[in-house]
Amino acid sequence: MTMEQLHALFLAHPVICTDTRKITDNCLFFALKGPNFNGNEFATDALEKGAAYAIIDEEAYKTSERHILCDDVLQTLQQLATYHRKKSNAKVISLTGSNGKTTTKELINAVLSKKYRTVATKGNLNNHIGVPLTLLSIEKDTEIAIVEMGANHKKEIEFLCNIAQPDFGYITNFGKAHLEGFGGVEGVIQGKSELYDHLMAHDKYIFMNADDPVQLEKLGSYIKKMGFSTRDHQYYNIKFIEANPYVVLEVEGTRMETQLIGKYNFPNCCAAILMGKYFNVPLEDIKTALASYQPQNNRSQIIEKNGVKIILDAYNANPTSMRAALENFNAMQAENKTLIIGDMFELGPTAAEEHQTIADLAESLGFQTVFLVGKNFYGTKTPLAKFDSFDGLKEHIQKNPLQKGMVLIKGSRGMALERVLDLV
CATH class of the missing domain: 3.40.1390.10 (MurE/MurF, N-terminal domain)
Structure with missing residues (x-):
């Protein structure tokens, strides 16, 4: 056939x-x-x-x-996806990055769907199977497809680009994620940059965070790009107002409020706004889209239970996102703060050093209560309370219930720290 x-x-x-x-x-x-x-x-x-x-x-x-x-069934699925993508009139926006991919994808979809018929990656189905399935969800009347791409080693983004053949692209950031597979931070930069390399090689359009020096250096004098910035007026300016706890920003004199926690979500909002501007979505519609978007699936959700306000950010973690989450939690106004953080996976030979750095940061920030969970955190040198497994934490909380106040829960997916909710 x-x-x-x-x-x-x-x-x-x-x-x-x-x-x-x-x-x-x-x-x-x-x-x-x-x-x-x-x-x-x-x-x-x-x-x-x-x-x-x-x-x-x-x-x-x-x-x-x-x-x-x-x-080969897998290759046939991928080839069918590319064939279907070529036959479609839809514009394809691909995005990748170390942190914030899924939230950014959801925000972009919320904004662009105000004006266009869109499809977007479901959940985080962003690999060699998920990308083809997203492309095959493009219907005859689809105008824009938003395709998330994940990777844990070099050449993976390049491979996904060859399947999706994007018209536009955006990289959220370059962080300390999947260091084991990428072989260090430089490997992460090279691997994620394969999206920009593909777009430039095919003379396609790029969206960028102009406040990110790595992106500025990568894109250099490339003409077909549009960026956002908080300070450089040659790019589209977006002003950060606050994140206490929700991100508030200002665009063209218009105040925009969100239901997203943490300053680390500010650039994710900016990317969605930037694409909304490029595709001529009215500013009021962009404002409505951002205000109505609610995070799900353990991503920076706020849950109140028995007098305890919980920030559940247990979907995933790496050194970059963990540091951002701790610093953001520290900046929040609350009388009694409890920090529960779990091991960060896929760090390879840097695991011990990275966990020690985060443990030291948690100690220095002076939270009222800190619990470190997992074998890596258990191996750190710190006076903070630590448990080598979730069962140890569970036993402790059952004997010493969490105090009323604010709790941040963050760890890698494999730690499944959302189980703490059952202990409140």
């Missing part, structure tokens, strides 16, 4: 499923493989549950005319 034929089949059955537990009637089932499963084994089951066709790559499982055999 040619790609043209497969695409015609997709247009007739425009829902992709990769999990037989989520089969919908008349979908296309792609039999992907993983370390512990072989999707080919479930292809017949997918058809029985209502899938129109199943795309497989092992001839032994072709027992029906509705089994479509290809060389």
